[in-house]
Amino acid sequence: MPAATFDVPFLLGMMRLHEAPALHDPEKLANWIEARLEQGLNWFDHADVYGNGQGETLFGKALKARPSLIPRVNIVTKASIANDNPAPGSGSVKHYNVSPEYLNNAIDSALSRLHVERLDHLLIHRPDLLMDVEATGRALDDAIEAGKIGTAGVSNHLPSQWRRLQSAMHQRLGANQIELSITHTSPLFDGSFDELCSDGQTPLAWSPLAGGQVMQGAVGRCLEKQAADVNGSPSAIALAWLRTLPRSPVPVIGSVKPERISDMLNGPTSLSREAWYELLEVARGHCVA
């Protein structure tokens, strides 16, 4: 099966799903998923650690309740963070793990929780400093060749880390999910965004509204002004700011509220140079040199 492409205005991040009790009933979540699909939003971004597996489990129960949704959804999920949030005094240590045993178990567990036969995209969530690159590269290649995952990718990696992993794989790494927003621009200034682009990866921008921060203060006011100029919404302008970059990064949004999701669809696909640099200037508190 060919690798799926991110042909959507944004991915729907599922990090906050377990905090939305109104969507915990499988039928209600199935209705919510169906409404998103009708808006053309068919990529859902999960991780095994979201709600300690609860995010994937809730989603899988909704798919099980309405199996007709299964072929219509595309899934990103992530693995490598082990013992997230250990209970105080439990003796467990949070760590990263990309060993073949860990990854194979993480893939099988995610397939079972999500109630799907394939993960369209599996991302290594955080780089494991103890990675045996040959073993991890082979495990990812094998999972793709077995049809358990469509494509492998990375998140929060340095260019040297993803290149070392790529050098041990014959399949190409696909998506590269980085923290990127108007108020988190370091990848644009430390060279890592350029390196991702030149390596031909698809940039995915997590926390594109900086968890809601960009909607406040001077940046929020500038977004409102630009939104009024085009009769769009401020959140849609914040996403257009990202998409204006080379290779058009695909935002991974966090709100699961339908009205906010609709707002984010209401705006331009890109910004003029002046509008783009105005937001950068307001966020950094100074104009470019």
Ligand SMILES: NC(=O)c1ccc[n+]([C@@H]2O[C@H](COP(=O)([O-])OP(=O)(O)OC[C@H]3O[C@@H](n4cnc5c(N)ncnc54)[C@H](OP(=O)(O)O)[C@@H]3O)[C@@H](O)[C@H]2O)c1
């Ligand atoms: N790869 C990684 O390491 C990593 C790390 C973090 C996140 N992620 C992914 O990125 C996704 C998004 O992260 P995020 O939740 O921080 O993203 P975000 O879209 O930057 O922030 C969403 C937050 O902003 C709030 N918000 C305030 N005003 C809003 C408005 N007008 N429109 C929309 N939202 C508004 C939302 O509140 P309400 O909920 O009340 O709407 C929500 O709490 C996650 O779900 C996850 O899939 C990946």
